[in-house]
Amino acid sequence: MASHITGSQVSLREANMALLFDAITKYGAMTQVELAENTGLSSSTVSILVRRFVEEGTFTTTDTIRSGRRATLVSIARKVGIGVGLYIGRSQLSICVTDFSQTTLAYHDHPLPFGHKPDSTLIQALRLIHETIENIGASVEEISAIMVAIATPIDWKHQQIGVRGILPDWDDVDVVAHFAQSFQCPVFIDNDANASAIAESKRGVGVDYPNFLYVQAGDGVGSAMFINGALYRGSMGLAGEIGHVQVDPFGDICVCGNRGCLDTVVNEQRLVSVLSITHGSLTLDDLIRRASDGDAGCRRVVSDAAVRVGTVIAQTCISMDPGCIIIGGALCEAGDVFMEPLRQSIQRLLFPDAVEPILIISSPISSTSVALGAALSALELAPTGN
Structure with a gap:
């Protein structure tokens, strides 16, 4: 009987320790008072368990101030492992390094030339990882996992590019193998x-919404769906590719091979070309800046893009029924010039007698969310025990 009680006590202690670890992994560094509030454990239990974790080297504590009072901040010790997130975009290379407490240890953006080639870009990415890890005083042996986010559909099941032709020259590149050869960790x-949606679910608006739709609108349109607190990928990992929903059956041929996809009307080249006669040569950033500054022509182009995107979002919402729609990407940086016509076009096509309208909000972390989400995802996927 005594051994049964001891076993139960051990199981309870392990369960409580798991509660603490999961809370800090999900929400980041917290004070002991905050840990007690979030886990439902008593302050004395939290104090005992934190002390045990610190002795084991799993947790670390630092002094902080909360509401004018001294407090003990608890975080996961960095030696447990760090996650590296890389974003290879059409014109941008970004890196984010986080630890298991979700603390961002480093973040950097680097421009890439239009039409950048895989060989030079991957060499630059490797160099960037080594430099960044060195700059934070860590070693590559501490990397628990690496996640590379790419601006193209990915076949999650087979860990390869899922739709050929969208990111020129990358179709046959084995990105995972390239990094796995240089680092002794999962890639x-x-x-x-x-x-980006993963970042929103952990550090952004999505924290409070188990069901949300994330939409990235800029040089093309993509989306991701969180259903019941988890990213929905579909059978191959291609769920959410709303940029390839047809909006014009007789429209331009898309890079995916179909005709009239949303991406054919909402992309940098198409948006700025409409203004070429009146405004000369513009970039997407120029267009957004001028629209924000009140240029009538630029505002019209951005507004028209919002209506196009909103129409497809509304169709997705009827099937998904999200509690929140989070908008990221370059176009949301135009503020209300983009967001207001987007909201109107979405609400106009949803159920008019719904009890309450869907919350539609621009992401406050849009500029860093891709690499951040990649880093956080890497840690989620990393094998335990590192």
Whole structure:
């Protein structure tokens, strides 16, 4: 009988320790008072378990101030492992390094030339990882996992590019193998919208919504769906590719091979070309800046893009019924010039007698969310015990 009680006590202690670890992994560094509030454990139990974790080297504590009072901040010790997130975009290379407490240890953006080639870009990415890890005083042996987010559909099941032709020259590149040869840790790839949605679920608006739709609108359109607190990938990992929903059956041929996809009307080249006669040569950033500054022509182009995107979002919402729609990407940086017509076009096509309208909000972490989400996802996928 005594051994049964001891075993039960051990199981309870392990369960409580798991509660603490999961809370800090999910929400980041917390004070002991906050840990007690979030786990439902008593303050004395939290104190005992934190002391045990610190002795084991799993947790570390630092002094902090909360509401004017001294408090003990608890975080996961960095030696447990770090996650590296890389974002290879059409014109951008970004890196984010986080630890298991979700603390961002480093973040950097680097421009890439239009039409950048895989060989030079991957060499630059390797160099960037080594430099960043060295700069934070860590070693590559501490890396628990690497996630590479790429601006193209990814076949999650087979960890390879899922739709050929969208990111020129990358179709036959084995991205996972390239990094796995240089680092002794698991390497994964995902698309940029999924990575951003993961960041939103952990550090952004999505924290409070188990069911939300994330939409990335800029040089093309992508999305990701969180259903019941988990990213929905579909059978091959290609769920959420709303940029390839047809909006014009007689429209331009898309890079995916179909005709009239949303991406054929909402992409940098198409948007700025409409203004070429009146405004000369513009970039997407120029267009967004001028629209925000009140340029009538630029505002019209951004507004028209919002209506196009909103129409497809509404169709997705009727099937998915999200509690929240989070908008990221370059176009949301135009503020209400983009967001208001987007909201109107979505609400106009949803059920008019719904009890309450869907919350539609621009992401406050959009500029960093891809690499951040990739880093957080890497740690989720890393084998335990590192």
